[in-house]
Amino acid sequence: MHNLAILSRDTTLYMTLLEEAQLPFLALILADNKLPESFDYSQVDILFGDPDLTAQVVNRCSNLKWLQSTWAGNAALFALDKNNYQLCGVKGVFQQAMQEYVFAYLLYFSRNLAGFNQAQKHKIWAAPTYQSLAGKTLGIMGVGDIGQAVAKMAKQFSMKTRGYTRTTNNCEYIDQYYTYDDTQAFAAGLDYLVCLLPQSSETTGLIDQKFLSYLPQHCVLINAGRGTTIVDNALIDAIKNQALQAAVLDVFEHEPLPEHHPYWQLDNIYVTQHTAAESLPEDIFPIFSENYRRYINGLTLQHLLDFNKGY
């Protein structure tokens, strides 16, 4: 028998899915969205849950063999010293949501929907200006499965694409790759920039005053990776000085975004509530289920993460 603990905001949904799946040799010994202090975590060999919750008990799980995360961002788990277990992420489930989020805003700005809305309010027939995405250049920071899906959609809209990456260089939808040494060359000439980078020592503070100064004034920045990548004050200055057209922010250093934070009220800053690509239990559970099948059959788990790389 294997002993499973589920710790997630979506515990109820995951329990339903688990019951329906009837996985063999599996005992559910904890399913909660809080962290019971009295529980004997040393019984657990499999943890399945949200990284921010599981990170708070993982050190107490002395017999943990495998942790299946429910989210794409696992910084909370990488921040701990403990690494004597298999940590699995989730892949292949966020592409469509991220494509829709990114292109909703790219088209909102390029087709100038706000401008048309204003013209209508004033009953002005003369049309506001707008542009096509065709021929425009989209920079994509982080070219994993999500970044590649965004690049693929960019090609459907006849855009040029640049990838900013440490490792990947074989995506057919990226016209040109840039490494962390080519930051200026990457940023110069971008019409749109989408950041999908995970949180790590390398990405923290990467988009700073210097980085922003390389971007053209008309560039629109979308951050749907992690909030720590951006130096908030530098971005606020760039927006206030009109050195950047707009920023769409889905992630923040502190979430929920504190009420006093300038991002809430700045013109040309668009706040969304870490909703660009959400984890849906119906998408995530099949990943757990397939990995459990592999686990009991001694096969290599899917979406294994690397404690050295941090992703």
Added chain:
Amino acid sequence: MHNLAILSRDTTLYMTLLEEAQLPFLALILADNKLPESFDYSQVDILFGDPDLTAQVVNRCSNLKWLQSTWAGNAALFALDKNNYQLCGVKGVFQQAMQEYVFAYLLYFSRNLAGFNQAQKHKIWAAPTYQSLAGKTLGIMGVGDIGQAVAKMAKQFSMKTRGYTRTTNNCEYIDQYYTYDDTQAFAAGLDYLVCLLPQSSETTGLIDQKFLSYLPQHCVLINAGRGTTIVDNALIDAIKNQALQAAVLDVFEHEPLPEHHPYWQLDNIYVTQHTAAESLPEDIFPIFSENYRRYINGLTLQHLLDFNKGY
């Protein structure tokens, strides 16, 4: 020698392009965006211009052999009795613009950009609801080259597609075809409806009270075909009674849209100024140029329109 008259809002741009092209055996005898009364139109054998302008002089062009239109909509020319000349439309140049227009609004509604904007204004971290386009059904009225391009993009966003057509039935991006006899079956269950139909006796008033009653309440209607397809009062009633979520209107029975028209001010009506897919001289001129080459070589012209069909 052939005698060419250009009548277009973009005359200046077309003249520049014409000079650069240096087409053989071609004399430009008129280039204007007004209609000179004193001009001897009987000299003209080739007309190149906007349908609303050329329609006003075409009866006077007694030796006209070929008219190259600059627009997709040519109702003004079909409305005349004269049909003893070759009338050519423009194709293959509006797909990208229409894809961007349609998906800018589909994503605006599905990702609830207005709701997120409101939440930001009130500094609310709890996220508004939104939906994915994936699995949603898009109805496309008019499945010519533009409708097919919209269907292709719908497939990129994993949508289901229905085509409403008299004739076409071979587009790989349309899941199911409906004819004018299947109106109710076509409309029922649509999440989004895009109308791209030309103006004709069959399409005038097609989207009436009955048609609208077939659509689900949450459906969003986009009309980027011709304004006469919609019965304005029926649409206004449907919007006021919340029998329809929203309508995005790019075309109107009378353009410019009169200042007193209710469309300007109704909640959930979005007015754009016949800008969904505009004719750009740099896109249109190559069509004229290629057709002129064919004309002087006695070859069949491209994008020939049919006076009997009206498109």
